[in-house]
Amino acid sequence: MSRPENAQPERRLTPRGAATRARIVAAAVELMYMKGVNATTLDDVRAASNTSKSQLYNHFPDKEELVRAVVAARAAQVLERERGNLERLKSFRGLVRWRDALVQRNALQNGAYGCALGSLASELADQDDRARATLAESFVEWEGLLAAGLRRMRDDGVLKPDADPDKLATSLMAALQGGYLLAETARDIKPMEIALDMALDHVRSFLTA
Amino acid sequence: MSRPENAQPERRLTPRGAATRARIVAAAVELMYMKGVNATTLDDVRAASNTSKSQLYNHFPDKEELVRAVVAARAAQVLERERGNLERLKSFRGLVRWRDALVQRNALQNGAYGCALGSLASELADQDDRARATLAESFVEWEGLLAAGLRRMRDDGVLKPDADPDKLATSLMAALQGGYLLAETARDIKPMEIALDMALDHVRSFLTA
DNA sequence: GCCGTTCTGGACTATATCGTCCATAAAAGT
DNA sequence: ACTTTTATGGACGATATAGTCCAGAACGGC
Numbered sequence: 096m097s098r099p100e101n102a103q104p105e106r107r108l109t110p111r112g113a114a115t116r117a118r119i120v121a122a123a124v125e126l127m128y129m130k131g132v133n134a135t136t137l138d139d140v141r142a143a144s145n146t147s148k149s150q151l152y153n154h155f156p157d158k159e160e161l162v163r164a165v166v167a168a169r170a171a172q173v174l175e176r177e178r179g180n181l182e183r184l185k186s187f188r189g190l191v192r193w194r195d196a197l198v199q200r201n202a203l204q205n206g207a208y209g210c211a212l213g214s215l216a217s218e219l220a221d222q223d224d225r226a227r228a229t230l231a232e233s234f235v236e237w238e239g240l241l242a243a244g245l246r247r248m249r250d251d252g253v254l255k256p257d258a259d260p261d262k263l264a265t266s267l268m269a270a271l272q273g274g275y276l277l278a279e280t281a282r283d284i285k286p287m288e289i290a291l292d293m294a295l296d297h298v299r300s301f302l303t304a
Numbered sequence: 305m306s307r308p309e310n311a312q313p314e315r316r317l318t319p320r321g322a323a324t325r326a327r328i329v330a331a332a333v334e335l336m337y338m339k340g341v342n343a344t345t346l347d348d349v350r351a352a353s354n355t356s357k358s359q360l361y362n363h364f365p366d367k368e369e370l371v372r373a374v375v376a377a378r379a380a381q382v383l384e385r386e387r388g389n390l391e392r393l394k395s396f397r398g399l400v401r402w403r404d405a406l407v408q409r410n411a412l413q414n415g416a417y418g419c420a421l422g423s424l425a426s427e428l429a430d431q432d433d434r435a436r437a438t439l440a441e442s443f444v445e446w447e448g449l450l451a452a453g454l455r456r457m458r459d460d461g462v463l464k465p466d467a468d469p470d471k472l473a474t475s476l477m478a479a480l481q482g483g484y485l486l487a488e489t490a491r492d493i494k495p496m497e498i499a500l501d502m503a504l505d506h507v508r509s510f511l512t513a
Numbered sequence: 514g515c516c517g518t519t520c521t522g523g524a525c526t527a528t529a530t531c532g533t534c535c536a537t538a539a540a541a542g543t
Numbered sequence: 544a545c546t547t548t549t550a551t552g553g554a555c556g557a558t559a560t561a562g563t564c565c566a567g568a569a570c571g572g573c
Binding site: 318357360367 | 563
């Protein structure tokens with residue numbers, strides 16, 4: 096109650112504390128991506144982050160809150176990257192480059208682990224409603240980046256006037272997520288490429304030239 | 305070694321034993337769909353199936369094997385259903401009916417839990433390679449049902465000769481899976497409809513008439 | 514009906530995992 | 544410099560969970 100003007104930081108953090116917290120979250124993000132949320136124990140996180148039990152519980156009241164921090168961190172990270180890839184999108188070639196970057200990145204691990212956001216969503220959506228809500232917002236924002244680019248293309252006359260940027264963005268995102276899942280399961284990038292190429296073809300059908 | 309001609313049944317099962325085993329698997333299938341595999345405990349399964357610890361371990365050496373049985377059972381179930389929906393597919397309208405059935409079913413739970421196979425795949429693909437392989441085969445078979453229908457359409461002149469049934473099937477499956485995931489996360493069927501409609505539009509672009 | 518096999522109930526063990534606690538160290542505020 | 548707050552290490556406790564075991568009931572083959 097002493098600092099009513101700022102609800103966010105429950106407590107003051109020294110630089111050292113902030114660094115520890117960041118190390119914990121970074122380790123948890125990585126572990127939960129590779130092993131899954133439920134299969135990652137706090138002891139795994141403690142070991143990987145070179146911290147101790149008291150540090151974990153100093154920063155997070157329980158595992159659920161750590162998971163939420165992981166979701167928030169991962170979402171911020173993915174959106175940051177995608178902002179870089181999409182904020183200047185204004186041509187079909189740009190969309191192809193976007194596709195290529197995602198495929199290439201996923202090819203490095205042969206599709207393993209899937210989409211950093213998608214796998215969290217699949218595991219958490221029916222288990223933690225707050226995490227689900229954050230993930231839902233993140234997908235909306237991600238689609239929003241696509242939609243904004245598509246809208247620019249439409250307004251520039253690259254896409255026909257009847258192209259619906261929002262629906263196209265959702266379609267692209269679904270193809271991407273479905274592609275990730277099939278690639279992860281098959282341990283083969285191919286289905287992801289096919290899925291994205293179909294979605295791109297659909298966008299292409301709205302091209303003016 | 306006494307029954308080298310049949311590797312499958314490790315042991316004889318009485319009708320009662322078979323019924324118990326089926327009850328265990330059915331309960332586990334349901335629980336793991338709703339709560340996730342790792343979040344489902346053997347005690348949950350025991351209680352839901354009205355069995356005891358010894359019954360669980362009489363039929364499955366460990367949890368991992370139960371999970372594999374769950375994967376196999378769910379895959380068989382989904383493929384059975386999809387066989388019914390797709391084996392007579394031979395028109396675009398049939399494809400639309402297929403889409404509608406899936407959307408309607410998923411709408412009943414507002415998208416919750418996602419695809420019965422997809423959510424298992426997401427959780428298990430990087431955790432149990434045998435489960436992953438089974439799921440990968442199941443997706444291939446599911447796509448195969450779609451591909452067979454699309455091939456019939458092409459051979460009947462409904463689709464143009466340059467339509468690629470396999471690629472179209474993979475695209476449809478990716479759109480379906482991505483749609484499931486977005487719907488599950490948003491708790492809203494809409495993105496699934498949009499994703500499938502785009503994929504159908506893509507098929508439509510190969511229509512002759 | 515008898516005998517061996519399968520099936521069942523449930524107590525029991527071992528361990529993994531979450532979470533608590535406290536003494537001490539480090540840092541910040543004044 | 545001194546006090547207060549924040550950070551740390553790690554022992555400890557409580558519980559959840561996987562897995563074992565065995566005595567006895569039910570069942571199938573003959």
